[in-house]
Amino acid sequence: MRSTAVVGLGAMGMPIAHRLLDAGVPLTVHDSRAEPMEVMSAAGATTATRLSDCRAVDVALIVVANADQVREVLLGEHGLASADISAGDSAPRIVVVMSTIGRQAILDVQRQVEARGIKVVDAPISGGASHANRGSLSILAAGDYTAMESVRPQLELLGHVFSCGPVGNAQLIKVANNVIGNLSTLAVAEVGRLLRGYGIDMAVANQVFEASSGRNWLSSDPAMAQEQYARLSVTRGVFDATTAIVRKDAQLALDIATESGGDYPLIEALVTLTRAVGDETYQNWSAAGVASLQL
Structure with a gap:
């Protein structure tokens, strides 16, 4: 080779x-x-x-x-x-x-x-x-x-x-993929915290997500999702570095959307959202990565 x-x-x-x-x-x-x-x-x-x-x-x-x-x-x-x-x-x-x-x-x-x-x-x-x-x-x-x-x-x-x-095509598809993936990553951890607060068994909830319209890249492999959240929140420094990349990817999506001349309000909202992530998101990801919990 x-x-x-x-x-x-x-x-x-x-x-x-x-x-x-x-x-x-x-x-x-x-x-x-x-x-x-x-x-x-x-x-x-x-x-x-x-x-x-x-x-x-x-x-x-x-x-x-x-x-x-x-x-x-x-x-x-x-x-x-x-x-x-x-x-x-x-x-x-x-x-x-x-x-x-x-x-x-x-x-x-x-x-x-x-x-x-x-x-x-x-x-x-x-x-x-x-x-x-x-x-x-x-x-x-x-x-x-x-x-x-x-x-x-x-x-x-x-x-x-x-x-x-x-x-150029690979970058376009990858940036589009990251819009969808990053929205899921943020949403799954926050929804998980919400449901656990009500005493919901997340193993049961995840089975519903996977069989329903809430299916996403995290619900398809709960063990991998738990590993990802644990790794990305192992320290605040790692979390901050990860969310910096998420912000970079959101900005790339907005740059591409702007070049196209179209109106893409969801992408604009994602840029605003990623700029606001902080302590609460870090806590969400840390909780989602705890070994005793299943997403």
């Missing part, structure tokens, strides 16, 4: 790197923090202290938090696409952007990176760390067919690959 780099060893990048390494993929990893680099080194990965040391691989998976970080990884001074290929410098043949950064951002990145002879695959991921650990992510892949097929072996180690068309 082609030599591969994972850039970004956070909540998603770390389990992705482990999945690839366990499958025998020749793997190089990079992160600005020492601790995850030490973990991956002990597991057998090649660690690149300098980002530019990842240029020698065939395929680079970018798993960072936002568009600014993607641009820095690819186009910054030491970026993967900043190599002087005409002078014989190495650079990846394909970069796979697995971050959710929005349609316009990925199109801008594609234009600049592909002008330097490197193919871009737009491949945001859904499922969270629990699915990353299990190799059951949803991977929304868009871009040049040949490039996508070249990286399919790596991506299929991580989950199910959905072909979404040209670059």
Whole structure:
């Protein structure tokens, strides 16, 4: 299998790197923090202290938090696409952007990176760390067919690959998915607190949800939902970092809606809602993740 780099060893990048390494993929990893680099080194990965040391691989998976970080990884001074290929410098043949950064951002990145002879695959991921650990992510892949097929072996180690068309389409679908998913995440925890306050057995309530119009991605797997809420609220710092991403995703949805010229009041309301989440939502998520409770 082609030599591969994972850039970004956070909540998603770390389990992705482990999945690839366990499958025998020749793997190089990079992160600005020492601790995850030490973990991956002990597991057998090649660690690149300098980002530019990842240029020698065939395929680079970018798993960072936002568009600014993607641009820095690819186009910054030491970026993967900043190599002087005409002078014989190495650079990846394909970069796979697995971050959710929005349609316009990925199109801008594609234009600049592909002008330097490197193919871009737009491949945001859904499922969270629990699915990353299990190799059951949803991977929304868009871009040049040949490039996508070249990286399919790596991506299929991580989950199910959905072909979404040209670059930009995967970001559109992922942002739309996040609108629905984030609304469910907020609603299920709050409704759970409401019903528990009335003494309702949540195992019974969840059976009703799953068989009725309240069915959602959390009701389909209560154990996974409990694990997700517990992980996302393990500390207030983790919760704050998670809700910052939720706010970012809501803003991306509003940006796309604004570009379309249409009127999307629900998306506008979601942006307002995500800006207001705080102590009460943290308590909701903490309660939903308590081991003795079932959603």
